[in-house]
Amino acid sequence: MSWQDAALLSLRSLRRRGARSLLAAVGIALGTTLLVALLSIAGTADTRIVSQLSHGGPAAAIHVDDAVPDPAGYDSDTLKTGAHRDLDDAALAAIRRSPHVSSVVPFLSSGALVVPCPGADPASPAAPAPCRHRADTYFGTLVGADLTRFHDLPITVLAGRLPRPRSLNEVVVTQSYVERLHLDVAHPDAVVGSDVEFATPQLLPGTPARFRGRWYQARVVGVVAQTVDDGDFLVSLQQTQAARGWALAGVDGRAFRRPTSPYSGLVVVADTLANVHQVRREIFAIGYANSAPEHLVASVQKYLHIVDIVLGGIGSVALAIAVMGVANTLLAAVRERWREIGVLKALGAADLDVARWFLVEAGLLGLAGGLAGTAVGTAITAVVGYTVNQYLVDQGLQGIDLGGLPLSLVLGAPPATALLAVLAGLAPALRAARLPVREALGG
Amino acid sequence: MVRVEGLTHSYGQGPTALTVLCGADMDVEDGGYAAVTGVSGAGKSTLLAILGGLEAAQHGAVQVAGEDVTRLRGGGLARFRRERVGFVFQDFGLLTMLTARENVEMALTLAGIPRRERRERADELLAEVGLAARAAHRPARLSGGEAQRVAIARALANRPRVLLADEPTGNLDEDSACRVMDLLESLRAERGCTLVVVTHNPELAARARQRLRLSRGRLVRLGP
Numbered sequence: 001m002s003w004q005d006a007a008l009l010s011l012r013s014l015r016r017r018g019a020r021s022l023l024a025a026v027g028i029a030l031g032t033t034l035l036v037a038l039l040s041i042a043g044t045a046d047t048r049i050v051s052q053l054s055h056g057g058p059a060a061a062i063h064v065d066d067a068v069p070d071p072a073g074y075d076s077d078t079l080k081t082g083a084h085r086d087l088d089d090a091a092l093a094a095i096r097r098s099p100h101v102s103s104v105v106p107f108l109s110s111g112a113l114v115v116p117c118p119g120a121d122p123a124s125p126a127a128p129a130p131c132r133h134r135a136d137t138y139f140g141t142l143v144g145a146d147l148t149r150f151h152d153l154p155i156t157v158l159a160g161r162l163p164r165p166r167s168l169n170e171v172v173v174t175q176s177y178v179e180r181l182h183l184d185v186a187h188p189d190a191v192v193g194s195d196v197e198f199a200t201p202q203l204l205p206g207t208p209a210r211f212r213g214r215w216y217q218a219r220v221v222g223v224v225a226q227t228v229d230d231g232d233f234l235v236s237l238q239q240t241q242a243a244r245g246w247a248l249a250g251v252d253g254r255a256f257r258r259p260t261s262p263y264s265g266l267v268v269v270a271d272t273l274a275n276v277h278q279v280r281r282e283i284f285a286i287g288y289a290n291s292a293p294e295h296l297v298a299s300v301q302k303y304l305h306i307v308d309i310v311l312g313g314i315g316s317v318a319l320a321i322a323v324m325g326v327a328n329t330l331l332a333a334v335r336e337r338w339r340e341i342g343v344l345k346a347l348g349a350a351d352l353d354v355a356r357w358f359l360v361e362a363g364l365l366g367l368a369g370g371l372a373g374t375a376v377g378t379a380i381t382a383v384v385g386y387t388v389n390q391y392l393v394d395q396g397l398q399g400i401d402l403g404g405l406p407l408s409l410v411l412g413a414p415p416a417t418a419l420l421a422v423l424a425g426l427a428p429a430l431r432a433a434r435l436p437v438r439e440a441l442g443g
Numbered sequence: 444m445v446r447v448e449g450l451t452h453s454y455g456q457g458p459t460a461l462t463v464l465c466g467a468d469m470d471v472e473d474g475g476y477a478a479v480t481g482v483s484g485a486g487k488s489t490l491l492a493i494l495g496g497l498e499a500a501q502h503g504a505v506q507v508a509g510e511d512v513t514r515l516r517g518g519g520l521a522r523f524r525r526e527r528v529g530f531v532f533q534d535f536g537l538l539t540m541l542t543a544r545e546n547v548e549m550a551l552t553l554a555g556i557p558r559r560e561r562r563e564r565a566d567e568l569l570a571e572v573g574l575a576a577r578a579a580h581r582p583a584r585l586s587g588g589e590a591q592r593v594a595i596a597r598a599l600a601n602r603p604r605v606l607l608a609d610e611p612t613g614n615l616d617e618d619s620a621c622r623v624m625d626l627l628e629s630l631r632a633e634r635g636c637t638l639v640v641v642t643h644n645p646e647l648a649a650r651a652r653q654r655l656r657l658s659r660g661r662l663v664r665l666g667p
Binding site for chain 2 (some may be wrong): 001002005009011013015016339342343344345346347348349350351353369411437438441
């Protein structure tokens with residue numbers, strides 16, 4: 001009997017006992033679903049989340065400050081700085097030369113007087129007052145960065161969009177700005193479309209100290225969560241460079257020093273998590289203070305590994321139970337088909353033919369269950385991924401892209417379950433194959 | 444040709460052993476037709492099972508279709524059952540999940556006959572037993588007589604030299620029984636194969652050219 005003939009015979013046998021076959025396949029499907037979903041979620045937590053963190057995520061990026069390092073900061077996750085040190089293009093190039101650095105994005109922060117300008121009330125007949133005359137001004141910080149390198153920065157867009165690259169009249173705000181305006185943080189898009197005015201100070205010569213402001217208005221185009229630097233506003237690097245140029249045109253005062261460093265800091269991403277420490281040491285050697293939550297990430301990895309083991313274990317137990325279900329189904333089938341086995345042997349079937357019949361049947365059950373389980377597991381993973389991502393974004397945290405299941409898991413699960421089912425079917429198949437003909441015929 | 448000499452067979456061991464065949468002898472020439480009768484439990488089915496290679500002979504010589512059955516093991520025995528003998532069972536022994544045609548094809552499938560050829564041969568055989576119109580029907584939709592005719596077609600599928608029928612009419616009414624026996628006899632005559640029928644029905648046994656009675660483990664020749 002060829003494999004094809006055995007498959008046809010097995011299909012007929014499965015169809016004849018449809019309900020039992022379905023239950024056995026559903027058992028396999030449930031086990032596979034659980035295993036696939038748990039493994040992929042655990043695997044995703046292991047690889048995608050940590051990998052995402054390591055590629056610009058807030059937890060794994062190295063923050064370089066425009067200051068010399070404090071020796072106590074070598075093995076610490078927190079930033080410990082010494083005296084100020086300008087961070088220029090030469091330093092940036094030196095850090096970029098490190099073989100384990102995958103990206104370096106500079107940023108420049110600039111202090112400014114902030115005047116929120118909520119949209120005018122169209123129902124009010126009175127013309128809105130000029131923004132700069134409002135009372136709710138405060139001194140805030142603008143963070144300027146190369147926004148074309150968005151993916152290399154720890155930024156998540158919560159609403160709207162990022163400013164256009166090089167734009168001087170667009171800005172995105174953080175949730176703290178939304179809170180300051182007493183708007184609902186859960187609906188950050190309410191602030192999108194409003195304006196905000198900034199005044200960068202320039203100290204004029206003479207006493208008493210007098211400042212002149214560089215006023216400019218920008219449209220809020222989005223809301224972000226960002227940990228590039230402390231600050232309520234994210235703008236193009238050109239905007240804060242212009243502000244720096246304005247401040248440099250003034251003089252130094254006793255409490256107001258002109259900014260000398262071209263950049264306030266850098267966001268450096270190592271090529272792998274394992275190399276974060278090495279890159280940090282190299283930046284220390286170049287002479288800049290830096291920080292990265294290495295210990296935190298290591299702890300997260302450790303816990304994720306434990307989660308891997310636990311979830312994988314639960315899935316494996318479920319699959320093992322399902323496979324035992326297949327063995328049980330086939331043992332019952334052998335008992336039930338005692339006479340048919342005898343007839344087949346009387347017709348000249350070799351032991352191998354009979355074994356093949358049952359093994360193919362086990363394989364088909366496993367394959368059907370594996371395919372269904374993988375499909376459902378994939379769907380569950382997608383739903384979980386979407387839910388987790390939504391939750392993170394709703395909480396103002398950086399979202400994660402759980403992506404699809406690993407291809408190896410999708411392609412490997414159905415054949416693997418089929419193989420497991422075949423292994424489970426070995427004992428019943430051998431029992432059937434070795435059945436004495438006369439005994440099977442009921443003689 | 445079927446030749447049995449000094450065949451002894453027991454079930455169990457020691458004092459509780461039940462000897463059903465005790466030095467049985469039998470000789471049916473090529474193309475012959477023998478009927479074996481005997482009371483229930485006399486060992487008729489055991490004799491047939493040994494002749495068909497379904498049960499190993501314990502003592503004695505058994506030659507069937509030119510093969511020494513006592514020497515066959517494993518794959519050789521399966522090949523013998525596939526190629527040399529055809530079985531007809533009292534309860535038909537049809538696989539219920541297959542159609543009449545597929546049941547006949549199964550014997551050819553086991554013999555490794557290509558798909559197209561086995562379908563043609565199955566249809567020819569079903570036509571020969573008058574069941575061409577029932578080829579696509581499952582056993583549950585066939586009458587007892589029809590089911591037995593399908594079983595006969597299947598037994599003949601691989602053109603066996605010996606046809607062994609164990610109470611082939613045991614589950615049939617009188618009319619069907621006669622028709623089935625007529626069919627078996629005519630097919631034997633057409634194909635020239637040896638037919639050994641086990642029955643407890645003396646009337647059916649009387650139709651055979653050679654009648655044997657199994658009594659106290661020995662085969663006794665009846666009639667001429």
